[in-house]
Amino acid sequence: MRTFISGLLGATTLAAGLTGAPILAQDITITMAAPDWPPTRFMKEYFDQTYKSPNGGTTTLDMDFIPWPSFYERVAASLTSGEQKYQMIVTDSQWLGAFVEGGYYLDLTDKINSDPELKAITQDLHPALVSAYSTYPHRTRAQLEAAGEVPAPGVNYYGFPQFPDTYVTYYREDIFCHEGEMADFKAKYGTNLPCSYEDWQDTDWAKWGQVGEFFQRKKGEMLAGEKLADDFYGIAFQAGKGYDFSTMQVNAFVWQNGGDIWDESKAPKAQAEGVVNSKAAVDAFDQYLSYLQYMPPVAQTGQMDIFVIQDLYMQGKVGAIIDWVGLGEPVLDPKSSTVHDKSAFGPAPGTRKGDGSIDRTGNIGGQPFVLTTWNSDAVVDEALNVVKWWLSPETQLEATKNGGQSGRMSVMADPSYNGLRPWNRAHVEMIDWQKDVWHIPEFFEMLTQQQEEFDKAITGQITAQEALDSVAEFQQELLEDGGYID
Amino acid sequence: MAEINRRTGGFGAWLLDPKRRGALLVTPAIVILFVMNIFPLLWSFGLSFFNYKASSLKVPTFRGLSNYERVLTDEKVWERFQTTAIIVGSSVILQLIIGFLLALMFAKAFPMRRIVLMLVLTPMMLSFVSVGVFFKLFYEPTFGIVSYLLSAFTEDRFVVLGSPAGAIAGIVIADAWMWSPFVMLLVLAGLVSVPKYLYEAAEIDRASSLRRFWTITFPYIKSLLLLAVLFRTIETFKLFDIVYIITEGGPGSSTETIAVYLYRTAFQFFKTSQSSALAYIVLFIVVVMTNLYLYAVNRRAEEVG
Numbered sequence: 001m002r003t004f005i006s007g008l009l010g011a012t013t014l015a016a017g018l019t020g021a022p023i024l025a026q027d028i029t030i031t032m033a034a035p036d037w038p039p040t041r042f043m044k045e046y047f048d049q050t051y052k053s054p055n056g057g058t059t060t061l062d063m064d065f066i067p068w069p070s071f072y073e074r075v076a077a078s079l080t081s082g083e084q085k086y087q088m089i090v091t092d093s094q095w096l097g098a099f100v101e102g103g104y105y106l107d108l109t110d111k112i113n114s115d116p117e118l119k120a121i122t123q124d125l126h127p128a129l130v131s132a133y134s135t136y137p138h139r140t141r142a143q144l145e146a147a148g149e150v151p152a153p154g155v156n157y158y159g160f161p162q163f164p165d166t167y168v169t170y171y172r173e174d175i176f177c178h179e180g181e182m183a184d185f186k187a188k189y190g191t192n193l194p195c196s197y198e199d200w201q202d203t204d205w206a207k208w209g210q211v212g213e214f215f216q217r218k219k220g221e222m223l224a225g226e227k228l229a230d231d232f233y234g235i236a237f238q239a240g241k242g243y244d245f246s247t248m249q250v251n252a253f254v255w256q257n258g259g260d261i262w263d264e265s266k267a268p269k270a271q272a273e274g275v276v277n278s279k280a281a282v283d284a285f286d287q288y289l290s291y292l293q294y295m296p297p298v299a300q301t302g303q304m305d306i307f308v309i310q311d312l313y314m315q316g317k318v319g320a321i322i323d324w325v326g327l328g329e330p331v332l333d334p335k336s337s338t339v340h341d342k343s344a345f346g347p348a349p350g351t352r353k354g355d356g357s358i359d360r361t362g363n364i365g366g367q368p369f370v371l372t373t374w375n376s377d378a379v380v381d382e383a384l385n386v387v388k389w390w391l392s393p394e395t396q397l398e399a400t401k402n403g404g405q406s407g408r409m410s411v412m413a414d415p416s417y418n419g420l421r422p423w424n425r426a427h428v429e430m431i432d433w434q435k436d437v438w439h440i441p442e443f444f445e446m447l448t449q450q451q452e453e454f455d456k457a458i459t460g461q462i463t464a465q466e467a468l469d470s471v472a473e474f475q476q477e478l479l480e481d482g483g484y485i486d
Numbered sequence: 487m488a489e490i491n492r493r494t495g496g497f498g499a500w501l502l503d504p505k506r507r508g509a510l511l512v513t514p515a516i517v518i519l520f521v522m523n524i525f526p527l528l529w530s531f532g533l534s535f536f537n538y539k540a541s542s543l544k545v546p547t548f549r550g551l552s553n554y555e556r557v558l559t560d561e562k563v564w565e566r567f568q569t570t571a572i573i574v575g576s577s578v579i580l581q582l583i584i585g586f587l588l589a590l591m592f593a594k595a596f597p598m599r600r601i602v603l604m605l606v607l608t609p610m611m612l613s614f615v616s617v618g619v620f621f622k623l624f625y626e627p628t629f630g631i632v633s634y635l636l637s638a639f640t641e642d643r644f645v646v647l648g649s650p651a652g653a654i655a656g657i658v659i660a661d662a663w664m665w666s667p668f669v670m671l672l673v674l675a676g677l678v679s680v681p682k683y684l685y686e687a688a689e690i691d692r693a694s695s696l697r698r699f700w701t702i703t704f705p706y707i708k709s710l711l712l713l714a715v716l717f718r719t720i721e722t723f724k725l726f727d728i729v730y731i732i733t734e735g736g737p738g739s740s741t742e743t744i745a746v747y748l749y750r751t752a753f754q755f756f757k758t759s760q761s762s763a764l765a766y767i768v769l770f771i772v773v774v775m776t777n778l779y780l781y782a783v784n785r786r787a788e789e790v791g
Contacts, residue, residue, distance in 0.1 A: 076541070076753065076754075076756070077753065080540040080541055080756070098541050098756070099541070101541070101542060102541040102542055103543045231643065241734050241736040241737070242734050296627075297627035297642070297643040297645050298626060298628055300627070300645045301627065301645055301646075301647040301648050302736045302738075303647065303736070317629075441541065444755055448750060448754060448755070452736070455736050455738050456737060456738035458737075459649065459736070461650070461737060461738055461740075462738075
């Protein structure tokens with residue numbers, strides 16, 4: 001087994017502490033697989049500046065920054081090849097099952113139970129994040145809360161939030177708060193154009209569609225008092241075939257509409273057929289598809305992923321987008337964004353219920369980090385020290401100031417939190433609505449087939465009903481074969 | 487030095503004996519070939535008879551030929567072969583036409599011929615990834631150049647990749663753009679090998695251009711054309727990068743070639759044994775095509791000889 005303890009530094013040093021117990025001062029290098037984006041770049045930078053190992057030695061965090069599009073393949077190839085390169089991994093929550101079953105991710109349940117500091121951190125984490133980022137077999141937030149204690153008995157915990165992410169609305173304040181546009185919108189639809197944060201809190205999908213239709217303008221037409229040099233589009237959200245780019249948004253529509261995906265927390269009773277393609281789910285998918293007409297034409301190719309949306313928004317071609325908070329920093333950077341000084345943020349739209357409230361249930365984003373099973377005890381202990389450092393309130397606040405987010409409820413409750421970044425208020429509001437997609441090892445097969453069927457519907461080859469029927473049939477067969485359905 | 491060693495004896499002398507020198511020189515290459523190529527090939531061949539997932543700790547179990555049976559009876563696999571055949575057929579035909587026309591153009595002298603020839607050859611020297619990204623951006627309907635140029639004639643933005651036919655056409659054009667110069671090079675080699683006196687004799691006989699082409703030019707280039715067809719068919723059959731970058735196999739699965747499907751099966755779904763079986767089926771097809779290619783090469787050699 002390859003160890004990443006680079007060596008013992010000098011002889012054993014006796015602790016100067018009260019216990020008099022000998023502490024081994026070791027120099028440890030932790031190699032971490034991480035997607036290449038601001039939240040992980042900041043972690044590395046801040047670690048190098050501030051981290052002091054409690055064991056007295058020197059700890060190096062060697063981040064292997066991997067571009068997002070190849071992140072899964074690179075991590076999966078490394079794990080399955082047996083090279084044992086990484087001590088920690090920033091992982092998507094969906095991968096938990098595949099890599100726990102593969103024997104690569106370390107079960108941290110005993111560590112959490114035996115370490116008061118880790119236990120306190122876990123208790124302070126938002127339950128939606130614990131459910132999505134840590135539990136395998138997957139336990140829903142409701143199941144964890146019903147247990148009445150944290151960590152819940154009989155539940156296995158694997159990860160801690162590296163970057164908890166939610167999707168929020170990015171919008172052009174200069175056009176949404178333009179008096180002329182507001183008056184025209186009111187005259188056309190008899191309702192207000194959302195301008196303030198509070199307006200977005202009251203924005204449902206119906207208004208989202210109106211916004212899309214209203215701001216769809218041709219080159220040469222006027223927008224907020226200026227003649228357009230190019231076509232302009234009202235809205236955009238995820239509609240991409242790659243990875244999980246349409247699933248993440250479609251799931252929100254399905255859940256909000258009373259439909260469901262196959263619920264692994266209810267296996268082996270939960271079914272796919274009749275659930276995935278229920279009338280509620282089909283109606284919800286139809287509603288999702290109906291908004292594509294107001295989006296940039298790339299939506300018709302099924303290639304409108306989270307980066308394309310961000311790019312089009314930064315180029316000033318779209319009025320409002322729904323995208324992850326983690327992609328917000330470049331939007332505010334004058335070097336990369338033409339709308340850096342015109343952007344504001346609000347919660348994502350949702351479905352209005354009978355009592356007038358809005359359901360914003362959505363699919364959680366972001367990533368936990370996990371430890372790998374081949375680490376020595378010393379590396380495991382030091383990696384958990386890194387976890388404690390990252391999730392300490394001071395580091396979490398600093399990370400939030402620099403484009404990150406916190407998963408700790410006490411940090412999010414800090415009065416200064418919402419003001420640290422312009423999207424924080426929306427993020428805090430949205431995080432309470434988050435659920436997650438499947439965590440079982442077969443997730444990629446299910447996801448890929450679903451993405452293909454969604455893509456066919458998005459590009460107009462099949463209907464929503466046909467797409468969901470195909471998804472349900474495929475999942476039913478796969479899950480029955482895998483023993484997940486009786 | 488070797489002479490001294492031989493005289494003084496010892497291991498060095500024994501090793502450098504002329505009888506062993508040949509084996510000694512090829513050993514490193516054979517070892518590398520075995521470790522990097524032959525061993526993985528044999529290993530994956532073995533895996534194709536087991537039930538094994540690289541992402542699972544479960545002990546592999548022997549399944550005989552059932553992975554092959556599963557692959558060959560999988561509708562999806564046949565759909566992907568069909569898609570691959572459409573892309574291969576269209577792309578190779580387009581490459582032949584463009585390559586042939588370019589060769590005819592460059593067979594004659596004209597001002598700045600060398601510079602233009604160099605520019606025409608550039609696409610085949612680029613990496614697949616670069617070509618994929620270029621064309622993805624060209625086809626982008628909001629700001630891409632294709633949509634921009636066509637917007638003069640269409641009211642709405644032209645969306646190349648929005649339909650299965652459009653997406654296949656997009657991939658075929660990108661692949662043909664990259665590899666037509668290769669076909670051109672082969673055909674050009676044939677054209678310049680035609681003895682000038684044959685054309686002069688044909689001119690004296692007042693043979694028409696068409697007759698001159700069929701009776702003089704074509705016999706000289708036909709085996710090279712066959713080589714081009716086979717070589718490009720083999721290469722396009724394995725097409726992965728351009729498809730993955732431009733469409734990721736979409737819309738839906740309409741442009742998912744067998745190579746892309748194989749990649750997904752192996753490295754996204756981790757059906758290691760099943761993907762090994764499929765890989766061997768693909769390898770078998772490629773080996774058959776390669777033999778045809780070698781046959782064509784030998785025929786050409788005989789003709790030239």
